[in-house]
Amino acid sequence: MKCKNTVIVRSPKEILMSNGRTRVSGICSENKCDGKLSKIIS
Ligand SMILES: [Zn+2]
Numbered sequence: 138m139k140c141k142n143t144v145i146v147r148s149p150k151e152i153l154m155s156n157g158r159t160r161v162s163g164i165c166s167e168n169k170c171d172g173k174l175s176k177i178i179s
Contacts, residue, residue: 140165140172151178 146163154160162175 138172140167140170140174142167142170142172144174146174146176 142165145166146161147166149161149163152160152162158177159179160175160177162173165172165174
């Protein structure tokens with residue numbers, strides 16, 4: 138499941154993508170939601 142809210146990410150993980158950009162992925166910190174979040178940060 139994927140979360141579409143903009144929330145604080147629990148246990149964020151930085152992933153370097155093959156195109157050289159960095160993505161953070163983690164789990165939504167909201168109650169009753171354990172959707173996955175991923176965001177490109179650079
Ligand atoms: Zn969520």
